[in-house]
Amino acid sequence: MNEIKFNNLGLNNNILKSIDDMGFEEPSQIQAEVIPVLLQGFDAIGQAQTGTGKTLAFGAPILNALDPSIKGVKAIVLTPTRELAIQVNDEIARIAKYSRVRLLPVYGGQPIDRQIRALRNGIDIVVGTPGRILDLLRRNVLHLQDIQFLVLDEADEMLNMGFIDDIEEIIKNSNKSRQTLLFSATMPAEIKKLSKRYMKDDTKHISIVKSTVTVSTIDQYYFEIKHKDRFESLCRILDVDEPSSAIIFCNTKRGVDELVETLQIRGYNVEGMHGDMSQNVRLNTLRKFKEGSLEFLVATDVAARGIDVENITHVINYDIPQDIESYVHRIGRTGRANRTGIAYSLVTPREYITLKQIEKYTKSKIKRKDLPTIDDIFSSKYNNIINRVKETLEKDDYKRFVPLTAELDEEYNLVDVAAALMHMVYSKEISYEYTENSIGTSSAFVRLFLTVGRMDRVNPKQMLQFFNDTAGVNKEDVGDIDIMEKFSFVDVSERAVDLLLKKSNGKRLGNRKVKIEVSKGKK
Known part of the structure; x- marks a missing residue:
């Protein structure tokens, strides 16, 4: 399957051009198996974990097959949450970059009159939550009798959240000859009943088996950064850790080229690998990396497949992977x-x-780590230089320089001479012109104490929804959620603390009014 390319799947040139701009070199397993099935017109059930590229798997064939002669909405995508609706809409928009398609995300918490005006002006694809889509249907401003496609994304999550009746009402109001696509990580009985009731007899079931996850010998960390500080953050990490052999991953071929060029300008021993490079170039780069004459290799996922090097100390996700x-x-x-x-x-x-x-997927903890400061870098380099000096002093190689040092002793203090030499070494090893001791976002979450727990039948999803509904705080501002029997601890960003204390404190979550305060200690 590794030889399959997007241009083998039957997609039109506008979509292929968009996919190329997005940096994907070849389809994921779900994409390679689902796209041809959908292009042939079959209903399909795609069973795969979150983060395997499902949006492109259904978005690309839908865009490929949209009929411009149909007036009004041609496709509808149902998602369990507003966050996912926005995410899916944005992803389809990227795939539709060179296609004349109008998209609209609809969900609660946004003024419905704007969504109504947009629908009346003409929309091709609607992505939204069941509740808001049902509301627009009942107001008679969203019409589904001519749609070509109906997508249920993360169907099991929608059922868990109690949307089954809404989903069935939406399906009943849609075009009977539509193409129906259902994506779900699991296949509970309710999903099977739903598919039998509303999908065609020749529906194709595509299941992607979860690969074995083995990360037990790897210490995993993340650095929270601002996008504009991404490159400087990488330089700080490399300068503090001084990896002897590291692979740095980028999501796109262009990203690899740009990062390699920028690192090389600053003196790092680095080369790149991606799918557009010739086999000879890639083999030569890999040979140098294996032999240790190349410290850093910047690569895309596809190019890294053939790398089998045992002494790699660090893997750095310069870009968080797309699946x-x-x-x-x-x-x-x-x-x-x-x-x-x-x-x-x-x-x-x-x-x-x-x-x-x-x-969640790897069942492992990725620990937060603060970005290195200039003081950290200096300390690391200092210790490294001292160790090298000590190693040199244990040998006789340095003694031919003793007469030269004696000459300097007549004019300068030898401690100053040693410091000057260390400064020269340090300056040579620091390639980035750091101006601030520390960079990046606030280094820590604030821990909040809430007076609800398992006894109140509260789960993390409800907690996130409560924060969003009462204070407009999104998942991005929430860290770890630890729900105990009678109370809970939640880590939130500093910017979210005041909002939650002012707007969520005293509000009802489930059957209990929640008291929120800043925690006085750890768990």
């Missing part, structure tokens, strides 16, 4: 042959939700 399974494949490049390895990920606040999905 979760790629994360496992990436970090598996280190920690081999019973050695320990280190995996770092650079994550913006918007990407934090992906990080939590990776943790």
Whole structure:
């Protein structure tokens, strides 16, 4: 399956051009198996974990097959949450970059009159939550009698959230000859009943088996960064850790080229690998990396497949991977042959939700780490230089320089001479012109105490929804959620603390009014 390319799947040139701009080199397993089935007109059930590229799997064939002669909405995508609706809408918009398609995300918490005006002006694809879509149907402003496609995304989550009746009402109001696509991580009985009731007899069931996850020998960390600080953050990490052999992953071929060029300008020993490079170039680069004459290799996921090097100490996700399974494949490049390895990920606040999905998928904890300060870098380099000096003093090689040092002793203090030499070494090893001791976003979450717990039948999803409904605080501002029997602890960003204390405190979650305060200690 690795030889399959997007241009083998039957998609039109506008969509292929968009996919190329997005940086994907070849389809994921779900994409390679689902896209041809949908292009042939079959209903399909796609069973795969979150983060395997499902949106492109259904978005690309839908865009490929939209009939411009149909007036009004041609496709509708149902998602369980407003966050996912926005995410799916944005992803389809990227795939539709060169296609003349009008998209509209609809969900609660936004003024419905704007959505109504947009629908009346003409929309091709609507992505939304069941409640808001049903509301628009009942107001007679959303019409589904001519739609070509109906997509149920994360169907099991929608059922868990109690949307089954809404979903059935929406399906009953839609075109009977539509093409129906159902995506779900699991297949509970209710999903099977739903598919039998509303999907065609020749529906294709495509199941992607979850790959084995082995990350036990790898220490995983993430650095929360601002997008504009991504490159400086990487330089700080490299300057403090001084990896002897590291792979740095980018999501796109262009990203690899740009990062390699920028690192090389600053003196780092680095080369790149991606699918557009000739086999000879890639083999030559890999040989140097294996031999140790190349310290850093910047690569895309596809190019890294053939890399089998045992002494890789670090894997760095310069870009967070676009699907979760790629994360496992990436970090598996280190920690081999019973050695320990280190995996770092650079994550913006918007990407934090992906990080939590990776943790859930890998059943592992990715610990937060503060970006190195200039003081940290100096301390690391100082210790490194001192160790090298001590090693040199234990040999006789340095003694031919003693007469030269004696000449300097007549004019300068030898402590000053040694410091000057150390300064020269330090300056040579620091390639980035750091101006601030520390960069990035606030280094820590604030821990809140809430007077609800398991006895109130509260789960993390309800907690996130409560924060969003009462204070407008999104998942990106929420870290760990620890629900105890009678109370809970939640880590939130500093910017969210005042909002939650002012707007959520005293509001009802389930059957209890919640008291919220800043925690006075750890768990």
